[in-house]
Amino acid sequence: MAETDCLVNEDDIKKYNNFVEVNRxxxxxxxxxxxxxxxxxxxxGALYQDDCKCEPFIPIYNIVMGVMLILISLLLWLHNLCNFVYEENGCHQWCMLIEFIVIGPFCIGWFIAGNVVIYxxxxxxxxxNSTLYYFSFWLLTICYIPYGDNCRVSDSWHFRSDCC
Structure with missing residues (x-):
């Protein structure tokens, strides 16, 4: 293997630096x-914990999903900070490992469970309680807007072929 094969392209370094700046x-x-x-x-979820007799899982879903969103946001921020301060010691790799291998699948499963219970x-x-139910219903429904936006009709009135 030639020594030049291992060198990093200057364009790649610029792209990486731009990516880091945008993330910052x-x-x-x-x-x-x-x-x-x-x-x-x-x-x-905490205020109306006992106010949904037919679906007692809805307040629990709200509490756990709220905590998980805060945790994921903090881990992303920590990952960004680690990239900025400690690029060489591997701190950011642990953040990503925890987030995407442990927390990610849990949140996907929890999201699916929330869909089943709410819908x-x-x-x-x-x-x-109407506040609890409608808040949960519309928050969950809003999560689907980015997916629907990807599947919108193109200029030629045909659905995109890569749509989910």
């Missing part, structure tokens, strides 16, 4: 955008 700015913005939603999930009742359940 974007990470706090995402954190402070997610924080009020997470706190609202925890608060509403199971196609109508508003009469013995569930």
């Amino acid at each position: 700015v974007l990470c706090p913005i995402v954190f402070f955008a997610v924080l009020p939603i997470s706190v609202a999930m925890i608060t509403i 199971r009742n196609a109508y508003f359940p009469s013995d569930c």
Whole structure:
């Protein structure tokens, strides 16, 4: 193997530096955008914990998902900080390992469970607090908007072939 094969391309270094700069700015913005939603999930879940007799899992779903969103946001911020301060000691690799191997699959499973519980009742359940149910319903529904945006109709009135 020639010595030049191991050299890093200057364009790759510029792309990486641009990516790091964007993350440095974007990470706090995402954190402070997610924080009020997470706190609202925890608060509403705790306030109405015993007010949904037909689906007692809905308040628990809100509390756990709110805590997980805060945890993921903090880990992303920690990962960004580690990249900035301690690039060579591997701190950021542990953050990514924890987030994507442990927390990621849990959140996906928890999200699916929330879908089942919240969408199971196609109508508003009469013995569930309306604030709790509608907050959970619309927050979960809003999560699907980015997926629907990817599947929108193109200019030629055909659906995109790479749509999920």
